[in-house]
Amino acid sequence: MSWELQHLSELEKQVQQENLLEALIVQTNKDFQFANHPLDLSLQATPEQIIQVVHQKVYDLLQYQFTEYLNLLYIVDVPEAQVKSITANDMVEISEQVTFLLIKRIWQKVYLRKHYSN
Numbered sequence: 755m756s757w758e759l760q761h762l763s764e765l766e767k768q769v770q771q772e773n774l775l776e777a778l779i780v781q782t783n784k785d786f787q788f789a790n791h792p793l794d795l796s797l798q799a800t801p802e803q804i805i806q807v808v809h810q811k812v813y814d815l816l817q818y819q820f821t822e823y824l825n826l827l828y829i830v831d832v833p834e835a836q837v838k839s840i841t842a843n844d845m846v847e848i849s850e851q852v853t854f855l856l857i858k859r860i861w862q863k864v865y866l867r868k869h870y871s872n
Contacts, residue, residue: 762853762854762857765858768861768865770801772865774864774865774868775801776797777864777867777868778804778860778864779796779799779804780797781860781864782795782804782808782857783795785826785830789822789825790822791811791822791826793808795807805853808853809853812826812849812852812853813846813849816849816852817845827852827856830856832852832855832856833859837855840852
């Protein structure tokens with residue numbers, strides 16, 4: 755499994771190939787709930803809906819609750835170096851890139867738990 759994903763579309767393909775969309779939704783809901791920012795994603799949500807909801811939450815946190823945004827990154831365990839490497843200047847672009855990093859890290863947790871839990 756390669757973790758060198760560059761785009762959400764690549765991540766979507768991996769999630770669907772592994773048939774772990776439901777597990778990704780459950781973990782995403784769990785992580786955001788733990789950060790006191792519940793998403794309440796339906797288990798029938800599409801990858802596009804997950805991305806849209808997470809992006810909106812990240813954008814809002816970045817705009818209005820920066821400390822809570824940092825807390826979310828800490829809880830999900832997004833590497834600080836990856837966040838610091840974001841080069842976008844626009845708030846929408848930054849939140850898109852952070853959304854990718856968040857979903858990618860949540861996906862890593864789901865994948866590793868499935869394949870190495872025994």
